[in-house]
Amino acid sequence: MCSIIAYASCNGSDVSSILLDSLSLLEYRGYDSVGIAVLNDSSIIVRKGVGNVKDVNRKHRLEELVGSIGIGHTRWATHGSISDLNAHPHTSCDGRIAVVHNGIIDNYLELREGMLKDHSFKSETDSEVIAHMLEQLLSRHKDIKDAMVTLLRLLHGSYAFVALLNDGTLVGSRYNEPLIVGVVSSANNNLYYYAIKDEEDNRYNDLFCSSCFISSDVLAFIKYTDKAIFLSNGEFFILRPIKDGYRLSIYDTEGNKISKQITQIAWELSSYVIDKGKYAHYTLKEIHEQEYTIARALCSKINHEFITRLIDAKRVIVIGSGSSYNASLYAKHLLARVGVNVDACIASEVRYSISIDSNDVLLAISQSGETADLLDAVRYAKSKGCKILSIVNVNTSSLARESDYFTSINAGPEIGVAATKSFTAQLAVIYKVASLIARENNNYDYSIYYDSLGSAISKGIKDIIAKENILSSIADTIKGVNDIYVIGKGINHIIALEGALKLKELAYIHAEAINAGELKHGPLALIDNSRNSAVIALNVKDHTYKDVINNVKEVKARGGYVIGISDCYEYKECYDVMLNLPSIYDVNTNCNSVDTISYESLAYPIYQCIPLQLLAYNIAVKRDYNPDYPRNIAKSVTVT
Numbered sequence: 001m002c003s004i005i006a007y008a009s010c011n012g013s014d015v016s017s018i019l020l021d022s023l024s025l026l027e028y029r030g031y032d033s034v035g036i037a038v039l040n041d042s043s044i045i046v047r048k049g050v051g052n053v054k055d056v057n058r059k060h061r062l063e064e065l066v067g068s069i070g071i072g073h074t075r076w077a078t079h080g081s082i083s084d085l086n087a088h089p090h091t092s093c094d095g096r097i098a099v100v101h102n103g104i105i106d107n108y109l110e111l112r113e114g115m116l117k118d119h120s121f122k123s124e125t126d127s128e129v130i131a132h133m134l135e136q137l138l139s140r141h142k143d144i145k146d147a148m149v150t151l152l153r154l155l156h157g158s159y160a161f162v163a164l165l166n167d168g169t170l171v172g173s174r175y176n177e178p179l180i181v182g183v184v185s186s187a188n189n190n191l192y193y194y195a196i197k198d199e200e201d202n203r204y205n206d207l208f209c210s211s212c213f214i215s216s217d218v219l220a221f222i223k224y225t226d227k228a229i230f231l232s233n234g235e236f237f238i239l240r241p242i243k244d245g246y247r248l249s250i251y252d253t254e255g256n257k258i259s260k261q262i263t264q265i266a267w268e269l270s271s272y273v274i275d276k277g278k279y280a281h282y283t284l285k286e287i288h289e290q291e292y293t294i295a296r297a298l299c300s301k302i303n304h305e306f307i308t309r310l311i312d313a314k315r316v317i318v319i320g321s322g323s324s325y326n327a328s329l330y331a332k333h334l335l336a337r338v339g340v341n342v343d344a345c346i347a348s349e350v351r352y353s354i355s356i357d358s359n360d361v362l363l364a365i366s367q368s369g370e371t372a373d374l375l376d377a378v379r380y381a382k383s384k385g386c387k388i389l390s391i392v393n394v395n396t397s398s399l400a401r402e403s404d405y406f407t408s409i410n411a412g413p414e415i416g417v418a419a420t421k422s423f424t425a426q427l428a429v430i431y432k433v434a435s436l437i438a439r440e441n442n443n444y445d446y447s448i449y450y451d452s453l454g455s456a457i458s459k460g461i462k463d464i465i466a467k468e469n470i471l472s473s474i475a476d477t478i479k480g481v482n483d484i485y486v487i488g489k490g491i492n493h494i495i496a497l498e499g500a501l502k503l504k505e506l507a508y509i510h511a512e513a514i515n516a517g518e519l520k521h522g523p524l525a526l527i528d529n530s531r532n533s534a535v536i537a538l539n540v541k542d543h544t545y546k547d548v549i550n551n552v553k554e555v556k557a558r559g560g561y562v563i564g565i566s567d568c569y570e571y572k573e574c575y576d577v578m579l580n581l582p583s584i585y586d587v588n589t590n591c592n593s594v595d596t597i598s599y600e601s602l603a604y605p606i607y608q609c610i611p612l613q614l615l616a617y618n619i620a621v622k623r624d625y626n627p628d629y630p631r632n633i634a635k636s637v638t639v640t
């Protein structure tokens with residue numbers, strides 16, 4: 001969850017400002033503390049502190065460090081409190097090595113214990129052990145390559161790390177945490193390759209580059225280069241300064257030099273401008289972007305094999321974490337409707353709650369494609385012989401690369417920590433997948449609808465955004481409550497779950513999704529007229545409408561405060577306040593069972609969650625919380 005950036009520049013200028021710029025793009029991965037280390041002559045200078053990139057830079061003047069090579073880090077604390085000393089980079093006793101690390105070194109206590117006699121540790125982190133071990137190994141081994149081979153043999157756990165040595169060398173490795181090298185060609189636009197191995201396949205042994213980045217996310221260097229090398233688990237790199245540039249070598253765990261493919265990162269990603277534009281926060285910008293991202297997701301290319309694997313599977317298990325798990329529930333609902341035998345499971349429960357075998361197909365849903373719980377479930381399912389399909393936003397992610405087939409949601413980089421546009425894009429792709437299955441099974445009623453859905457939703461979103469003043473005044477009314485209960489029935493309950501998650505993580509209010517029919521089986525006991533709580537009723541004009549109205553009346557009879565979110569005015573007097581959602585299609589409200597509901601209404605959740613995102617955002621801002629960086633969480637959760 002921490003982020004790593006390293007930069008070796010060709011002209012020695014701007015290292016600190018480029019590191020800081022990249023770190024601010026990576027803050028979504030953790031933002032407890034920040035630090036950089038820069039090599040100046042042969043001294044490594046470290047500056048670091050608690051806070052976000054902007055604040056730490058203001059306080060410790062990180063940008064003033066001068067040098068040609070540097071490493072940087074933003075932290076999401078796992079081992080040791082949030083403190084200046086625990087911030088990365090960590091240095092060896094002799095100050096000749098500085099290390100940034102992401103992940104958890106499981107055996108760090110044991111390793112540290114063995115070194116206490118000769119080394120003094122300054123932090124409580126597991127990461128610092130890497131700096132001291134490298135120092136110790138370098139005193140024994142002839143060269144850094146042998147030291148790395150021994151180091152990797154001794155480290156247990158998950159890691160991505162980069163170490164800066166005071167002779168100008170950068171080394172690093174990864175195991176179950178992402179680490180990507182970005183290479184910048186020389187002035188005449190050529191990468192000079194040593195020992196070309198297979199030109200057809202674009203694979204090379206050592207390569208010469210004029211400058212080089214290493215990071216946990218391509219976003220950190222996409223502005224400078226679109227040529228990336230993805231390290232596999234256990235591989236390590238050594239980047240050595242040579243005349244007019246750097247020589248990059250990559251090795252396997254045994255220290256054998258290996259050739260790696262250079263991946264041209266998708267132009268879609270490189271064309272994104274990562275800034276807030278006219279918006280106060282990334283989260284708000286991303287909520288507004290849904291006017292386009294949902295329609296774009298509905299145009300995603302879906303491989304025919306992807307569809308047939310789902311149709312042919314004995315059982316499909318859909319997995320995800322957090323919002324992506326909520327999307328999995330939507331997938332379960334829709335795939336079941338088109339005849340797929342399907343189950344949904346929280347990614348971190350796969351090992352513990354279900355039995356799987358080689359007849360099952362695992363469908364993994366993830367924005368980042370780097371969520372450790374999810375990757376662990378994927379690897380577990382693979383070990384049982386399952387085929388892996390995935391729906392991801394980051395096409396170069398570990399999940400995309402480890403899947404047999406993946407489909408992109410095409411939502412573009414999502415910087416706000418809370419999932420917003422990625423969630424609705426996931427739903428849109430799931431809707432399209434179910435439509436394609438229906439088409440494959442000759443059910444044209446369903447399959448035709450998705451073509452016109454994008455423009456209907458775009459128009460509906462514009463209408464909701466135009467009503468933001470209503471949501472803002474609802475936010476004023478409920479911003480002080482202790483509890484919010486979000487009720488919905490059928491497929492709408494999935495959006496209640498997602499809405500409650502947004503309210504928790506953005507507004508820091510306890511929020512719970514309740515299946516509307518379950519209120520009377522217990523939760524009604526929590527309702528009174530004290531105004532310490534509020535109920536949000538998701539009441540769409542579908543086959544659940546009248547039931548939910550009855551549930552709303554039960555709440556009102558106990559003095560509860562109810563906010564209705566609905567596209568139907570019929571019983572509007574039941575709510576204390578109502579946000580009228582524009583209808584995005586005409587549905588028949590007389591149907592009353594899942595067999596008779598329209599396929600169009602199955603698309604409604606894609607659009608229904610937008611007012612809840614806006615409400616959570618507005619409450620957060622009114623309570624003076626930064627919605628882009630909610631406390632204690634990070635966007636890419638790469639620890640289990």
Ligand code: F6R
Pocket residue numbers: 321322323324325365366367368369370371374417418419420501505635636637
């Ligand atoms: C909630 C949120 C998280 C993520 C979860 C999975 O707003 O963002 O719950 O949905 O951490 O992340 P991905 O989708 O990257 O696997």
